[in-house]
Amino acid sequence: MSLQQIEKISKQKDIPEWTVIGTIYGAKNVSKAVKTEIKKIAKKRASRLFFSNDLLIEIGKLVTNLAPKSILQAPRQQLATLEEGMAIMRGIPNQVALPLAYWRNSATTPDKANQLNPADDGCGLLWYAPLIPTKPASMLSFIGLVRETCQQYNIEPMITFTNFNQFCTDSTIPIVFDINNPKAKEDAKACLASLYEKGLKLGFVPYRLNIEQQENLDTSKTFWSTSNKIAHALDPNNILGPGRYAKGR
Known part of the structure; x- marks a missing residue:
């Protein structure tokens, strides 16, 4: 794509050049303290900062779900993708990345x-x-x-x-x-x-x-001969991933 096409899509989707996504795992009081620190660090560096339980996100879901399907389609899709992404962070598999x-x-x-x-x-x-x-x-x-x-x-x-x-x-x-x-x-x-x-x-x-x-790969190096010996000891019949990486065994 040309730079003009990229800029057009970025503007349509309201997406900045870089998007940073992170997950906070821990007890409630720990998560709260981490959020506070993130806000301090990101204050002068990020153009926007959202957390999954932000009121703005919840309002967005409510508005887009109540609106007719022909209206607010792009925000609805973005919020749906956000939810799929958050599910991945919780260890729930889905198809969010496959498209x-x-x-x-x-x-x-x-x-x-x-x-x-x-x-x-x-x-x-x-x-x-x-x-x-x-x-x-x-x-x-x-x-x-x-x-x-x-x-x-x-x-x-x-x-x-x-x-x-x-x-x-x-x-x-x-x-x-x-x-x-x-x-x-x-x-x-x-x-x-x-x-x-x-x-x-x-x-x-x-x-x-x-x-x-x-x-x-050049598997004649010492690393590969060593790993081949370990692999052969654990898998003498070459059942696990035959030919993968250690093709010399």
Whole structure:
């Protein structure tokens, strides 16, 4: 998409450039204290701050549910997505993230009223998932890498960060493409390969690889020979994930 298209959608959906989502787990008094601290920290940094039990959200649900279906459709959908997201945080599985896989699907439009299956529906999706040092310079460098590389291969640079602790952040980059378009398929694979190679040079090491990438790993190193021995001791018949990562056993 062009910058103009992105800005138009952002304005329509009232979505800022970055959205930060977090979950507070703990006893009521602990959660209350954490909320207070978050409000202090976010006061000068966030344009908007909401908690799941905010009165504004509850009023929004009430208004959108009472309004005719043809009115306030976008806010209704956003609130429904918010509820699905909160359910995930509580450990309740649902389909909130699955429509992402259909972004470039030229044959199927996702309908969460039905059971979605991106594999059966022919969705094109690859993942680039490295670990990033939790330092401003490293994260800015990574953002630049993803935006520049994805643009070269006609891929939308959709970036998600999941913070583990003060030292390490996991990033997941969905490479979404039309699997029925040979050029798009070629671009997606080339984009992943480029992100992988360039990222390693900058110190961004993936924490998971797809099967094709695993097959290209050099498993002659000491790490792999050691892990293969451990795996063989625990799984002598090679039942668990045969060929995955430790292809030498």
